[in-house]
Amino acid sequence: MIELESIEYLEKFKQGMDVFLATTDFSVGTTPSEVIYGEDKMRLLHYIPTVEKQYPVPILVVYALVNRYYILDLQPDKSMIKKLLAEGFDVYVIDWGYPSRADRYLTIGDYVNGYLNDAVERVKERSGLDKITLMGVCQGGTFSVMYAALYPEKIKNLITLVTPVHFDTNKGLLHVWAKNLDVDKIVDYYGMVPGDLLNTGFLITDPIKLMIDKYVNMFERIECESGETEKECQLRNEETIKNFLRMEKWIFDSPDQAGETYRQFIKDCYQKNLLIKNEMEIDGKNIDLRKITMPLLNVMAEFDHLVPNDASRPLADAISSKEKETLVFPTGHVGIFVGSRSQKEVCPRIAEWLGPRSLLDGPGEKKPKAKRKSPQSRKNEK
Amino acid sequence: MEGTPIESTKEFYDLWLEGYETTFGRLLEMPAVGPLRERSEKMMRGFSNFSNLYASGMESNSHLQSVLMEAMRKTYAKTTTEMEGEIGPEKYRDFYKLWIETYSKTFKEFFGSERFASDLGKFMSHSLDFQKYNQEMLEENYLKPMNLPTKAEIDEINKEVYSLKKKVKELTSQVRELSEKRKIPS
Numbered sequence: 001m002i003e004l005e006s007i008e009y010l011e012k013f014k015q016g017m018d019v020f021l022a023t024t025d026f027s028v029g030t031t032p033s034e035v036i037y038g039e040d041k042m043r044l045l046h047y048i049p050t051v052e053k054q055y056p057v058p059i060l061v062v063y064a065l066v067n068r069y070y071i072l073d074l075q076p077d078k079s080m081i082k083k084l085l086a087e088g089f090d091v092y093v094i095d096w097g098y099p100s101r102a103d104r105y106l107t108i109g110d111y112v113n114g115y116l117n118d119a120v121e122r123v124k125e126r127s128g129l130d131k132i133t134l135m136g137v138c139q140g141g142t143f144s145v146m147y148a149a150l151y152p153e154k155i156k157n158l159i160t161l162v163t164p165v166h167f168d169t170n171k172g173l174l175h176v177w178a179k180n181l182d183v184d185k186i187v188d189y190y191g192m193v194p195g196d197l198l199n200t201g202f203l204i205t206d207p208i209k210l211m212i213d214k215y216v217n218m219f220e221r222i223e224c225e226s227g228e229t230e231k232e233c234q235l236r237n238e239e240t241i242k243n244f245l246r247m248e249k250w251i252f253d254s255p256d257q258a259g260e261t262y263r264q265f266i267k268d269c270y271q272k273n274l275l276i277k278n279e280m281e282i283d284g285k286n287i288d289l290r291k292i293t294m295p296l297l298n299v300m301a302e303f304d305h306l307v308p309n310d311a312s313r314p315l316a317d318a319i320s321s322k323e324k325e326t327l328v329f330p331t332g333h334v335g336i337f338v339g340s341r342s343q344k345e346v347c348p349r350i351a352e353w354l355g356p357r358s359l360l361d362g363p364g365e366k367k368p369k370a371k372r373k374s375p376q377s378r379k380n381e382k
Numbered sequence: 383m384e385g386t387p388i389e390s391t392k393e394f395y396d397l398w399l400e401g402y403e404t405t406f407g408r409l410l411e412m413p414a415v416g417p418l419r420e421r422s423e424k425m426m427r428g429f430s431n432f433s434n435l436y437a438s439g440m441e442s443n444s445h446l447q448s449v450l451m452e453a454m455r456k457t458y459a460k461t462t463t464e465m466e467g468e469i470g471p472e473k474y475r476d477f478y479k480l481w482i483e484t485y486s487k488t489f490k491e492f493f494g495s496e497r498f499a500s501d502l503g504k505f506m507s508h509s510l511d512f513q514k515y516n517q518e519m520l521e522e523n524y525l526k527p528m529n530l531p532t533k534a535e536i537d538e539i540n541k542e543v544y545s546l547k548k549k550v551k552e553l554t555s556q557v558r559e560l561s562e563k564r565k566i567p568s
Contacts, residue, residue: 009474040547104537105544114551173494180503185510189517191537204493208486216478 016219019237026242028249029070031081033093037122041097042115044122050085055358057156058090058127060119062147064139065111065261066198068253069093071337072137074246078338080347087351089358092123094140098255104191106258108265109283112146120147120154131156131294133358138162138307138333142269145315146282149291157357158321159297159350162304162333164311165289165318168273171308173205178270187259195254202251205305218244247338276318289315295323297353299346304333325353392444399437407433424522431515435508442501445492453488457481 037044061081063069072093073081084091094116099106123132134155136144141163148155169175186193203210221240224233264282274280280287296319300312309328316324329346331339336346410429414422460480465473492498521532 101536102540102543105541110548170494173490176494176496176499177502180499182503182507182510185507185514189510189514191533206486206490207493208482208489213482213486 012223013219015237016222019222019234019241023238023241023245026245026249028075028246029073030076031073031079031085036092036126037119039115039118041099041103042119043095043097044119045093045095046126047081047085047091047093049090050082051088054088054090055355056090056127056360057129057131057133057358058092058123059084059133059135059159059354059358060123061091061093062116062134062136062140062144063094063096064137064141065096065099065257066139066195066254067250068255069095071250071334074250074338075243078343080337080342083343083347084351087347087355089351089354090127092119094119096255099192099258100256101192104259107260107282108143108146111261112143112150113283113285116143116147117151120151124154129156129360130154133157133159133354135159136161136163139164139265142265142275145289145292146275146280146287148294149287149289150282150285152291152293155294157295157297157354158292159299159354160312160315161299162301162307162312162336163298163315164269164307166273166276166311166314167270169308169310171310172304172306174201174306175270175308175311177201178266181266181271183263183266183271187263191259192256193259193262195256198257199252199254202306247334276314278318289318290320292319293321295357296321296325297350298324298326299336299350300326300328301332301336302328302330303335306333389444389448392440395437395440399433402433421522425519428512428515428519431508431512435505435512438501438504438508442498442505445497445501449488449492453485456488457484460484 032048033045034048035043036046061069061072063072073079076082081091081093096111096115120132120134124130131154134144134148134157136142136159138161141160142165144158145160145163145165148158167175167178186197190197218241222237224230225236228236268274268280272279275287276289278286278288278290296316298312298315300307300309302309304312313326316326327346327349329336329341331341331346336342407430410426414420414426416422457480461477464480465476517533521534524530525532
């Protein structure tokens, strides 16, 4: 009995290794796009439409500086970007790139008033509209909230996904740890805060599951189902491993953080909680959330271990918008983009909310001019 | 010294540290004299940096070890109750699940505590002091004498470039605004 069990596990391990060794190509972010603007390390991507008729108001997606934007386009069959395109939206994404030591002095002001504002201007210019939809994810959502408060005249709709705005909570481990961090020492020593250091922090939020169980489960999932041919089984298992590797790549693809931005984000947000109190300043300008008047859709993940609901929910009460909706899905921080509910529930609900708000308001709103392609546009290299 | 081996080790180390700080530690902090005074004093600082790092490392390690012991105890208790003491290979899956759940829950509870946050903050702070000290020593004793650029000098240039870039962006934007204004007939 014992021998049989051991042989079975060894067989499974061998089978897993065979599939693992055969899987070399697992590309991410495969939805076709073009780079329409670049500034320093930042690139603005425009996704090629997949339907003939699109909503006139475009969406600009703002991802966090931590990890990379392609979590929204991780798998060809589970891509939030692809789904939004299929729903008829015109989608742009900011790729912050990989900042280097030369970028250590970049501040939140440089990101929000500089790169983000320039990206908004480019999208406005291409669409011929005065206002666009801003969709911020995680820290990118926090930046989007700051932007919407500073430039409400440029934003038609604001969508925040798993976005922290109220940082004084003990529900998430990052919130607990950040309070004791001597951020000045970290930034003064490193200059650019290493992505690996931040990743270690994310890993120890649940080290046993993230460093052991995840890998054990990967091998456990490699098995043939009854009625499946060997070829079908092989193909399905290869896809399972590819998706696993895509996620692994995303998790450990962590750009370093510009030191001054990190310093201000930890101090003003995590340690002093200034944003929700309307006391935060960037480039000498006060961020008053009450100046946010456009419709807001605040999307949260119920089991988010990085951005607890307590950190996101207060946004709706802090702003002056008349139309505001909060959605909570029973999933996790990453699951909201790649989990089974993402395609079936999250994207359709966002589309349902955004669709009617992505039409021109009427005579008051400028009609879009003919779309102009930048001569420097080039295919996004994947 | 009584208690668990970890607590005893920690207690022993605390005693050793106290002894060090009142004897050799004081000696090493004595003001230096002579032509190499500045350099000697900086180099001596390394000992206290290291002892701080070691002390915070010991403290957080002992807390972590206690949590590990607690997780082991809980797993053992659950094995006897939930699995009726049978942990043979045929029950591998059940045991693995029990082990993962128990360890994960115990560690997550500890990592969410103020104690861990304080340990982490202290350890990182001392670790950065120590690394910064090593970097300074490397610059002082090797890079500068060999006439090679230091991190501080590169940072200085990066700051200059950053400020210039920002100024150019500001001016470009102002020029664009002014040109657009000139185009509009008054």
